[in-house]
Amino acid sequence: MTATERASAAGTPAAGPPRKRGRDVQGTKRLAALLLSPTLLVLALVIGYPVLAGFRESLYARGEGLDADGFVVEGDRFAGLDNYTAIFQGDRADAFWNAFSNTTFFTLTTVVLETVIGVAMALIMHQAFRGRSIVRASILVPWAIPTAISGLLWRWIFQADGAANALLRQEILWTADGFPAKMAVVIAEVWKTSPFIGLLVLAGLQMIPRDVYEAARVDGAGPVQQFWRITLPLVRPALLVAVLFRMLDVLRMFDLPAVLIGVNQKSVETLTMIAWFEASNLRYGSAAAYATVLFLYIALIAYLFVKLLGADIIGEARQHGRRERRRRA
Amino acid sequence: MRRIPLIGGTPLASAVVCAALALSLSACGGDDGGGSKGGTGAALEGRGPITFVTGKDRSGYLQKQVDGWNSEHPKEQVRIIELPDEPNDQRQQMIQNATTKSDAYSVLSLDVVWTAEFAANRWLAQLPKDQIDLSKMLPATITTGQYRDKLYAVPSASDAGMLYYRKDLLEKAGIADPPKTYDEMWADCEKVRKLPEGEDVDCYFTEVNKTESMTISAVEAIESAGGSIIGEDGKPALNTPQAKAGIEFLVNAKKEHMPKEAVTLDTEGGRRYFQSGKLLFQRQWPYQYALANSDDGSSKVAGKFAVAPLPGPAGPGVANLGGHNLAVSAFAKNKATSLDFIKYLAGEQSQRANLLATSKAPTIAALYDDPEMVKKFPYLPVLKAAIASAKPRPVTVKYGDVTAAIQGEMYDAVTGKKPVDQALTDLQGKLQPLTAQ
Numbered sequence: 001m002t003a004t005e006r007a008s009a010a011g012t013p014a015a016g017p018p019r020k021r022g023r024d025v026q027g028t029k030r031l032a033a034l035l036l037s038p039t040l041l042v043l044a045l046v047i048g049y050p051v052l053a054g055f056r057e058s059l060y061a062r063g064e065g066l067d068a069d070g071f072v073v074e075g076d077r078f079a080g081l082d083n084y085t086a087i088f089q090g091d092r093a094d095a096f097w098n099a100f101s102n103t104t105f106f107t108l109t110t111v112v113l114e115t116v117i118g119v120a121m122a123l124i125m126h127q128a129f130r131g132r133s134i135v136r137a138s139i140l141v142p143w144a145i146p147t148a149i150s151g152l153l154w155r156w157i158f159q160a161d162g163a164a165n166a167l168l169r170q171e172i173l174w175t176a177d178g179f180p181a182k183m184a185v186v187i188a189e190v191w192k193t194s195p196f197i198g199l200l201v202l203a204g205l206q207m208i209p210r211d212v213y214e215a216a217r218v219d220g221a222g223p224v225q226q227f228w229r230i231t232l233p234l235v236r237p238a239l240l241v242a243v244l245f246r247m248l249d250v251l252r253m254f255d256l257p258a259v260l261i262g263v264n265q266k267s268v269e270t271l272t273m274i275a276w277f278e279a280s281n282l283r284y285g286s287a288a289a290y291a292t293v294l295f296l297y298i299a300l301i302a303y304l305f306v307k308l309l310g311a312d313i314i315g316e317a318r319q320h321g322r323r324e325r326r327r328r329a
Numbered sequence: 330m331r332r333i334p335l336i337g338g339t340p341l342a343s344a345v346v347c348a349a350l351a352l353s354l355s356a357c358g359g360d361d362g363g364g365s366k367g368g369t370g371a372a373l374e375g376r377g378p379i380t381f382v383t384g385k386d387r388s389g390y391l392q393k394q395v396d397g398w399n400s401e402h403p404k405e406q407v408r409i410i411e412l413p414d415e416p417n418d419q420r421q422q423m424i425q426n427a428t429t430k431s432d433a434y435s436v437l438s439l440d441v442v443w444t445a446e447f448a449a450n451r452w453l454a455q456l457p458k459d460q461i462d463l464s465k466m467l468p469a470t471i472t473t474g475q476y477r478d479k480l481y482a483v484p485s486a487s488d489a490g491m492l493y494y495r496k497d498l499l500e501k502a503g504i505a506d507p508p509k510t511y512d513e514m515w516a517d518c519e520k521v522r523k524l525p526e527g528e529d530v531d532c533y534f535t536e537v538n539k540t541e542s543m544t545i546s547a548v549e550a551i552e553s554a555g556g557s558i559i560g561e562d563g564k565p566a567l568n569t570p571q572a573k574a575g576i577e578f579l580v581n582a583k584k585e586h587m588p589k590e591a592v593t594l595d596t597e598g599g600r601r602y603f604q605s606g607k608l609l610f611q612r613q614w615p616y617q618y619a620l621a622n623s624d625d626g627s628s629k630v631a632g633k634f635a636v637a638p639l640p641g642p643a644g645p646g647v648a649n650l651g652g653h654n655l656a657v658s659a660f661a662k663n664k665a666t667s668l669d670f671i672k673y674l675a676g677e678q679s680q681r682a683n684l685l686a687t688s689k690a691p692t693i694a695a696l697y698d699d700p701e702m703v704k705k706f707p708y709l710p711v712l713k714a715a716i717a718s719a720k721p722r723p724v725t726v727k728y729g730d731v732t733a734a735i736q737g738e739m740y741d742a743v744t745g746k747k748p749v750d751q752a753l754t755d756l757q758g759k760l761q762p763l764t765a766q
Contacts, residue, residue, distance in 0.1 A: 063450070066449060066726065069477070070448075070449055070476065070477040070726075071449055071450075071451055072449050072450050072451070072726065074451075091759065159593065159598075160589070160590030160593045160594070161590070171589060171590070173589075173590055173592060173593050174593070175593045176538065176539075176592040176593045176744075177539050177592075177740060177744075178744075262538075262539065262540060263417075264539060264733050264736060264737065265539055266737070277729075277733070280417070280420075280421060280424075280729060281727065281729040281730055282424070282450075
């Protein structure tokens, strides 16, 4: 009896756990689904529905033509992909590619400049010195100012008789439609958002343990070597997230060029501004089509960014997970 | 679990971006199905509280006028809804209100160029001409409230451009009268610039930045030359020698006679420039008169300038018509009260009080000849003549597209990016589909 009992007692733990664990996993999964469902529901409502509704809108046209009494003909018309093909035809194609290149130009220039300046800011903010809190606070001020307000501030600076021209001793017409307007937007945007990158990178810097630097110093690494070999690789995950956020932000830039230079200005018109112009002239379908094209563009950029630069994070995390699983097994 | 931030980090973030975009679009693109009763000319019925929707009232006087109405009509109270300062933002909010068929807005204060768009979309109630006394109003202003010969809005304030000129400098140069033609203007300027005081003075300024002001300058230049952007047959008429002459004037003025920074100056920028004493002739709205004459030190030209009708190529030019009209939203309740309130606000008494308090140009003709008013606002006779002969901007349902096209092409012409002929041909091509209805 005792022997069989012992055997069964010994057998149960051997045979039992897998079955029990299987049930556990299933139960956990169900519980997880249950706990997550409110979140998923909210996401579906506030993200899924608007995306789909926007896409649906882009397939319809309305308000085309007047009737005999001069009233706009009412009702929707299913237009299929007409709103999309119209984007790439004739004058509108010129406007689209102009806005597309503006958007890309702003994204490239501002993100590169912001990254360099932001990292420099973070390094300064990270140093321990007297008055550090004042420096930190003052670096963050531009980020705290609403974009529309900073657009107005910079418009005064860039006026023909403004501070920028007085400083440069030049007579550049910054706020008129033309290349200087592009520069004005880049400068204002970099001024405003470098602190954002600085802030995120600072958080990353504070995660780096001090002993790594001590070890480097013992090994005789200079400050430059320390920056390239230790700081940059270790702060990279935080930096990549910051850069990604900035890119997604700049790609849908609207308020700064609209306030600083104005709408309908060729040199600074972005894709969102075209979508806005279409919507404000009651072509909601066409506006939704532009927004969808922009969405696809942003998704593509984000995907490429993660694939090319962020691949390491994914790999690291996967390896990490695998290692842990292996360890558990 | 580790994967979640990765999944969430990227496509999700872009999904949020799109959602934000999509939200804003779908929010303004509310469903528009079903027939509406707007614009059918049905009797305006219903009495009770209403709202008055207008741009920001900087003078603070509007509330007093509304208080006057409210004390007499306790059961038909009017509440003011102030919209943002920018005309485009006002239009947006009114359109949003209309596309959702909300009854939140009763009486709308519309810019003169919006009438066609609002009426054609059935957002306005047609007004009974026989119940409103329009006979006292300047005829040019009444046309801005009409769409296809039906009345949709009552003009409550008008506006037109005038030529501001430096009286002191002209006198010193021995010139008695302000110029009536462009050539006279340039000749006068030559004389003034030979004076020691006139050395750094710029000749002329009209707005040529790429905004609505560009459209206004283009309309004035083309109409002064005897042309028109949209011809009488409703088709664009930019392939005419008159249109070309008009735009060539603008291009030439910008190149030879305007301040270097002209393309960056908006209405207020132009005012500051004139007030700094650096400008001899300027096309500007009446509101500048009081500000440039204020003796608080903000203006260096107080008491040194006067106004005249705009010059033209051979004789007086043509001004463009601005101003605001009052209309009743098609979706409002209490339309009868709304109509009464419009009659009150656009009536002679209110306009007179408003002119005195805010110097807003009235639409009632008699006020321009009132000696008491003329004493206080010496520019009124000039303004009356300007409004009487003023021409509206293109009357079209797709005004937003039309004005954007005009701004773009005219800006390219004025800044020398395109030859005048090319810009006019391109504009003609762009306006054809927009006005072909």
